[in-house]
Amino acid sequence: MEKLDVRNHVVQTSEELRELVGTPHEAVVKKSIAMISEQAQSFIKQSPMLFMSTASRSGQCDVSPRGDEPGFVYVANSQQLIIPDRPGNKRVDSLNHIVDNPHVGLLFVIPGMEEVLRVNGRAVIIREHPVLEHLKFKGKAPLLGILVDVEACFIHCPRALKHAGIWNHESWPPKDQLPSSMDIFHAHLRINGYKVD
Structure with a gap:
């Protein structure tokens, strides 16, 4: 399958983009604040899931889902929040990106609610700090x-x-019509030359 040729259809400047889409309403611009308001804290405390976007120093991007019981993200104060890193597959794509480039974007979701909360900021990875006790799961x-x-x-x-x-x-859609995650996983392993039994 040939790649699309879009060379003559690319938006190349911010000015061109603004001319195409127009100017946002002042309220849309001013809804963003550089802190976690009480209302935003309430949203975060009721959210069992977020999506975290990161990028490497060279610009390679990643979006990672993070989920747990509602309130799994600890709001330390009006300026800082802490996301627990639970044991996983050890790829640590997001964590490696944060080491290289601290900029992160978070999207908090509450089931049944169609609005989402967006948070952008700078991240660091912490270890052996007393605050991690606030993030215990099953006592750990x-x-x-x-x-x-x-x-x-x-x-x-x-x-x-x-x-x-x-x-x-x-x-x-009916569950039997959904794509199989195992089929995708195995297909990708085969493409990379990994033998699947």
């Missing part, structure tokens, strides 16, 4: 935590989740 504190100094926090409109019908059970 995480080995590592991702501390984020918040630079922007704002609520995002419901359009995307609403149009996707993400919480509407009736719009969900």
Whole structure:
């Protein structure tokens, strides 16, 4: 399959982009604050899931889902929050990116709610700090935590989740029609020359 040729259709400047999409309403610009308001803290404490975007120093991007019981992210104060790093597959893509480039973007989700909370900031990976005791799961504190100094926090409109019908059970496809994660996993292993038994 040939790659698309889009050379004559690429938006190349911020000015060109602004001319195409227009100017945002002042309220849309001013909804972003450089702290975690009480209302945003309440959202975070009720969220069982977030998506964290990171990028390496060279610009390679990654988005990683993080989930646990509601309130798994600890709001330390109005400027900082901490995400526990639970044991996983040991790839640590996001953590390696944070070591190289501290900029992160977080998207908090609450089931049944179509608005999402967006938080941007700078992150560091912490270890052996007493604050990690606040992040215990089944009585055990995480080995590592991702501390984020918040630079922007704002609520995002419901359009995307609403149009996707993400919480509407009736719009969900039957489970037997869903793609198989194991099939995808095995196919990718084979493409990379790894023998699958």
